[in-house]
Amino acid sequence: MDHQQAADRFSDYLDGTLAPRDREALEAHLATCIQCRTSLTSFKRAVGSLGKLKQAAPPAFLPNIQKQIHARSRGRFFGKRWLLFGRVPFEWVSLAVIIGLLVYYIATIHGAPGGVHPAP
């Protein structure tokens, strides 16, 4: 195993996913190669340091999102949804208006004083 082949196996070695035969070969190389041992130490330190980088959200994170959503939706985002599809059911509203107009039209035709009456 040369230096490059050893370095190519560092990630799998660190993750514990290196096949047993490859692990033995790598460890045998490391036992005799100070350059790769040093390189592996730096590699472990770099990867280990990444694990310390978790970052908490700022304290005002939630209130800021809430503010943004309320502002963008003018307060309509939260709360019970309308009957259909999470929005105003325009289909049903239109149908109701058409039926209403029809009823009004029929009532007007039949109830109007100037309507058509049979001759005496």
Added chain:
Amino acid sequence: MSVAERLLISRLKERDEQAFNEIVRLHGDKVFSLVYRMIGNRAEAEDIAQEVFVTVFKTIDGFRGEAKFTTWLLRIAANQCKNRIKYLARRATDPDGLDEGGHAGDAATVAPHVAPLTGQIDGPDVLLEAAELDGLMQRAIADLDEEQRLLVVLRDVEEMSYDEIGDVTGLPEGTIKSRLHRARMAIKDWLDQHTR
């Protein structure tokens, strides 16, 4: 997906504000952390992370539970980061726009409290355990391309499994492993070069 998570999402689809708050409380840190490490600027990160949750709640009806909610959420976050990185790169960026020396594309940007890139700084054993760790690592991450950066953040910062990373990125495990290894080696080389 757990029963509790299903219930929470179902309440979210009903536009229940408490469910919304709960989701942000549960996942806010993870989303912010991912975005911050991808972008390197706190104000930008906060803005993007907020936008992620706004997008989640605008598109929650499209979430069918085929993937884990966290995976879906982080996929949105990753996409928004990539879009912002492209936008910032196009805008040819403000040189003072990044925190702690980190940058989405210009590693030469250094905040005043971070040791300069030119010349050598104190040994890693001292530095990596001190307050400078964050800025130093952020600069090393910022030197990666955005794909590598995402893999490093998901695997080594957020400690996600290769399966979960595959769900977020859509990449096969072999590709993730080889790209991640190159990214880790690049970070190691960067640290070797900039510390002694």
